[in-house]
Amino acid sequence: MRSGYVQVIVDVRGTGYSHGTWDVLQAREQKDSVEILQWASEQPWSNGATAMAGISYSAINSLQAASHRPPSLKAVFAVEPAEDLAHDIVMTGGAGGVGFMPLWIGLVNGLKFLPSLEALLAGNFDPAWLADRLADPLVMGEELLEAALFADGIAAHDGPFYAGINPNIENIAVPTFVVGAYHDIFARGQVRIYDRLQLPASQKKLLMGQNFHINPGYRTGGAGQPPTLDVLERTWFDRWVRGVPNGIESYGPIVSDQMGGDWTVTSAIPRAGSEPRKLHLHSTASGTASHALHDGSLRPEPSGPARLSVGPGVQNVCSRDAAVGTAGIVAILGAQCTRDNRFAETEALTFTSEPYAHRLEVSGPMNLRLVTTTDLPEGMWHVTVQDVSPDGLSTTVNSGGLLSSRRAIDASRSTTTATGDYLDAVHPLTRDSVLSVVPGERTVLDIDLRHTDFVLKPGHRLRVTVAAGNPVRYLPLIPSLAATGLQPQHVELDPGQPSWLMFTAK
Numbered sequence: 001m002r003s004g005y006v007q008v009i010v011d012v013r014g015t016g017y018s019h020g021t022w023d024v025l026q027a028r029e030q031k032d033s034v035e036i037l038q039w040a041s042e043q044p045w046s047n048g049a050t051a052m053a054g055i056s057y058s059a060i061n062s063l064q065a066a067s068h069r070p071p072s073l074k075a076v077f078a079v080e081p082a083e084d085l086a087h088d089i090v091m092t093g094g095a096g097g098v099g100f101m102p103l104w105i106g107l108v109n110g111l112k113f114l115p116s117l118e119a120l121l122a123g124n125f126d127p128a129w130l131a132d133r134l135a136d137p138l139v140m141g142e143e144l145l146e147a148a149l150f151a152d153g154i155a156a157h158d159g160p161f162y163a164g165i166n167p168n169i170e171n172i173a174v175p176t177f178v179v180g181a182y183h184d185i186f187a188r189g190q191v192r193i194y195d196r197l198q199l200p201a202s203q204k205k206l207l208m209g210q211n212f213h214i215n216p217g218y219r220t221g222g223a224g225q226p227p228t229l230d231v232l233e234r235t236w237f238d239r240w241v242r243g244v245p246n247g248i249e250s251y252g253p254i255v256s257d258q259m260g261g262d263w264t265v266t267s268a269i270p271r272a273g274s275e276p277r278k279l280h281l282h283s284t285a286s287g288t289a290s291h292a293l294h295d296g297s298l299r300p301e302p303s304g305p306a307r308l309s310v311g312p313g314v315q316n317v318c319s320r321d322a323a324v325g326t327a328g329i330v331a332i333l334g335a336q337c338t339r340d341n342r343f344a345e346t347e348a349l350t351f352t353s354e355p356y357a358h359r360l361e362v363s364g365p366m367n368l369r370l371v372t373t374t375d376l377p378e379g380m381w382h383v384t385v386q387d388v389s390p391d392g393l394s395t396t397v398n399s400g401g402l403l404s405s406r407r408a409i410d411a412s413r414s415t416t417t418a419t420g421d422y423l424d425a426v427h428p429l430t431r432d433s434v435l436s437v438v439p440g441e442r443t444v445l446d447i448d449l450r451h452t453d454f455v456l457k458p459g460h461r462l463r464v465t466v467a468a469g470n471p472v473r474y475l476p477l478i479p480s481l482a483a484t485g486l487q488p489q490h491v492e493l494d495p496g497q498p499s500w501l502m503f504t505a506k
Contacts (some may be wrong), residue, residue, distance in 0.1 A: 041072035053077040063167035075240035078180040083189025094406030099325035099472040129457040169196040174244035175240040191451040202249035212328025259454035270364030274504040276417040281499040286352035298353040302498035311488040313347030320396040325473030341394040348467040360456040366449040367425035373444040376481030379404035380469040387463040400449035401474035408433040
């Protein structure tokens with residue numbers, strides 16, 4: 001009440017101390033959110049205006065509720081939300097995000113059985129609450145098992161279940177502040193949420209940090225940094241819920257913690273003035289990655305003919321991308337994993353540019369065109385992009401993954417350059433979109449990498465690292481994993497059919 005607000009915290013139906021069955025962001029749960037807002041607006045301590053705020057699941061709740069346009073809702077402050085759960089974390093590129101989803105589902109299903117200690121001590125245990133838990137003890141357990149064991153199980157990931165979860169961003173009509181991060185588990189969708197909001201720049205804001213999912217607000221509150229998240233949230237609500245003229249509408253609209261740089265303000269990602277650039281994967285050694293399975297180059301011209309092979313490994317469990325896929329848990333292994341990719345590169349192919357003579361700002365999505373062959377009817381590819389400093393430190397600034405059979409592209413949701421090359425390729429995750437992989441025949445992939453924003457300082461290099469999967473962030477489900485045979489896969493470098501990295505920079 002010190003700031004003039006009453007905070008209402010509600011356990012999602014079927015979790016905590018709430019009755020019912022957990023509906024996992026589906027229609028019943030969304031209706032609950034709307035009904036709670038209506039109830040709150042009618043209480044004697046309310047002036048009829050409500051707002052929603054939350055982190056992760058609660059941020060998704062907030063966007064969902066706003067998309068239904070409840071009359072009392074005046075503003076949203078969503079910290080680390082998802083735009084598209086299937087593509088963002090559950091089955092990115094057709095491979096399971098096993099470092100987060102199974103653990104999270106298990107924790108919620110387990111913790112929902114913890115009774116209220118206060119009720120127990122007072123002798124008020126509610127048997128109906130327990131009956132609801134026992135009616136569906138392992139919510140989503142059947143779906144996870146089906147997806148893991150049966151090839152058709154993943155068909156649902158672009159089907160009605162996830163369509164019912166993903167917020168209808170275009171339908172949001174209230175001022176919305178989105179807080180995301182370039183290393184968040186939902187990083188793929190947070191710039192997309194901002195872009196999809198049909199609001200003026202004064203009523204939509206985006207703050208993108210360098211944190212993982214478990215530490216939102218990292219690098220805020222200090223000199224030259226944005227205010228802490230609680231200050232931003234209160235200021236946002238003061239303006240749009242209480243009508244206080246505090247000038248927050250002029251903030252940003254995008255405040256980005258550029259990797260390799262500082263906090264900056266921009267109107268868009270990619271940044272104004274950015275232009276598409278293409279660098280080809282080249283077999284010639286760069287002389288900078290003797291530690292790698294192969295030390296190749298990134299060059300303006302295509303490579304001569306070469307076949308480079310890479311097999312599945314485990315060392316990229318110690319990597320920034322593994323930390324992303326575990327919401328930051330892998331960060332406890334230390335800086336060797338999260339700040340230096342060279343340990344993971346020992347089981348991968350690397351392609352490194354010449355040092356840049358001038359500062360280069362890279363922002364927006366990236367795409368890796370990769371011409372491949374496999375010896376079996378499936379392949380799994382994991383790609384990271386690094387900023388390599390003069391002392392050799394290899395810092396991951398972007399990543400992506402793709403199962404070869406999931407290479408189909410939804411052109412209506414994808415972005416191309418003026419020459420028709422993909423800059424942001426969106427791969428559908430339906431049964432009908434699966435494409436066969438013929439052993440020994442070339443398979444051309446466009447591997448989408450999430451939005452990024454980083455600075456290459458003079459003397460620094462750009463590196464692309466190609467691996468055969470990442471067992472934490474991109475693990476094929478059992479049918480697809482069996483189809484790969486865990487055998488080596490091949491990158492086919494050919495001047496007539498080149499492989500390249502496409503990005504925007506200025």
